[in-house]
Amino acid sequence: MAEEDNSQQKGRSLYYQRFSKDSLPAGGAAYGAPAYGAPYGGAYGAPYGAGYGAPGGGDEGNGGTMSVGRILRVCSSHWMTIFVFLVLGLLCAFIVFQLLPQKFESVAYYEMTVQGRSLVGEEGDIYSGSDNSLESVFNTRYTQFQTTEVQDRVIERYRSKNPDKGISTATLRDILANESEMKLLPRSRLVTVTVVASDPKLAADLANAYVEVCEEFMSEQNKLLADNAVVFLTTTLAEEERRLAEIEEDLLEERKSQRIESLTRERELVQSRLSALDSQSIDLERQIAIAKDLINGLAIVKETPDRFTVIPEEYRSGEIVSAYERWQTALNERKTLLIRLTEKHPDVILKDREVQVFREQFVEVAQRAYDTGITQLKFLESQRQPIVEEAAKVRAEIIKLDGDILAAQMRVQQLERQREIGIGKTLELRERQRVASLKADENAAAIRSVRDALPAEKPASPNPYIIFTAGVLIGLLLDHMEDKL
Known part of the structure; x- marks a missing residue:
């Protein structure tokens, strides 16, 4: 037994002599040799030969729990690596933030009022003042406001107020079709018209033009309903007068015949x-x-x-x-x-x-x-x-x-x-x-502009908080993957 121990000690001493400080590469250590003063061949200060992120002993063993002290020790041991990857993540986030196009959002408000029919009684009672009826009217009008006819009129209104703008019709139509939204605020008669564009003034002008066209379109619809009501009432009145004349003639004949x-x-x-x-x-x-x-x-x-x-x-x-x-x-x-x-x-x-x-x-x-x-x-x-x-x-x-x-x-x-x-x-x-x-028929919704849209001071997208937070998280994730590899 003594001879075996002596032979092991001699082998260990020869091993360390082969990997002495002069023979190792700069900044390196022999495999299994202690580094940064870690005893028993441990690395990065982890006791008992524990590697980075590996539990050593005591409360950091295999059965230990995550603690604030342990996190602080790991961060203090790898602060340089963590810092480097954080800088890389933030740099990537900054590049993405600069590359993404900026979008500005403008919101205009209008009020929609609903009244019952006053001209055509038998056909009336379609709308009432309840929320459900207001919502149904809004859904119906919203479908009409999304038609190509209304969008073309919005574009014409925008060009009439901004003749010096050289934005193409296709771009404006794409913004109105994909970057605009109309929403009824809950428990109110207010409707928001939201337009998102790369230019804040463009978004505000389109939103205001949208509201004006909707108000004009609704007025035309009401006038059309009123004209239809007049035609209907005129036809009905003529038919009723004809029937009344026939009745009076029959009554006169009955009385004459005695x-x-x-x-x-x-x-x-x-x-x-x-x-x-x-x-x-x-x-x-x-x-x-x-x-x-x-x-x-x-x-x-x-x-x-x-x-x-x-x-x-x-x-x-x-x-x-x-x-x-x-x-x-x-x-x-x-x-x-x-x-x-x-x-x-x-x-x-x-x-x-x-x-x-x-x-x-x-x-x-x-x-x-x-x-x-x-x-x-x-x-x-x-x-x-x-x-x-x-x-x-x-x-x-x-x-x-x-x-x-x-x-x-x-x-x-x-x-x-x-x-x-x-x-x-x-x-x-x-x-x-x-x-x-x-007067115009009151059986449809009437629109009145409440507040015009103003150019946004800050872009709605991209959101720097989300992008830079994602950059930090991605940097930490890369650092963790580097340690695993």
Whole structure:
């Protein structure tokens, strides 16, 4: 063991002699040799042979945590390298900052107001004062403001105010198409028009020209809507006046024809006919009822003559009453004879024959009266049937006349109501036409410039804070990559 230790020490001494200070390159050290006073072959002051960025021992070992002290020690050990890469990063950032084109941003403000329709009522109520409606109107108008027509007008407005500027139309159109923005501020009626250009005055002039053209375009749209409203109202008014004239003509014809009066008179005549027929029918019904009562009584009497009293007194004829009285007189005389004589007495027997004869005469008279009553009843019924049928026809005619009268009255009333409605609509349309001819329609958004755009004093891009911060970060990243490599 002692011999092995001695041999190792001799080998180590020979190794260090080969890499002595005189034999090493300038500023260098042998591999594994201690540098900057780092013990045990450590580099850059890292103890126990730890390299740059490698944990040595204690709290900086493999299981240690990042601490402020450790960061400060690393920075103090590599301040030169860090400084060099920071300078390189800042230099690159400066070059990039100088190479990037400068863009200036100008913002103009205008106010958009929205009102409901006042000229065309039925087509109105598209817009209201709510935020959602304002946003929908803005989105609609924004699409119109982005059209080529509006952009060309903005370019023309810009050239009219800046005739000495030699900027090409393609450049201006590219700025308006790609470097301009229109935005509705939340919870307000203000709209911002932002234009970004390489020249601050160009950006401000384009933004102001954009607002002016939008205001002019909106005014033209409102005027167009007003003209359309006038045309619509004029056409509608003419149509309504034509309808009103037709209604008045129909109403006049109805009144001239006196149809209701003629139908009423005709109904009165038909009603008088019906009254006469009803009177005849009632009289016949009364006679038929009398005949039926008489027939019923005579039918009983001819079977049982003693029940003569069943015939009402007012229905008894003179002949049947006379026959009945003779029969009753003979009966009374027979009863008187029976008081003095017996039934076998010749006078009584003679009186019996007389009573029998008068009874047969009475039955014959009742039979003739019954037959006459039957014949008379049939005759009365035959007379009543045509009257009933005629009365039914007359009643149907009266019902038809009542329907015609009611229809004529309803027709006149309908024409009068239509006339009143037509007069009201005509007056309303005339008033709306007068209003439409005096002012622009208020059913669209109106634009009013609030604040003009001013030339920007500082460029909006490139941002030096972002570029130089990125340069510092890139320098530190390169330094870290150099250490790893």
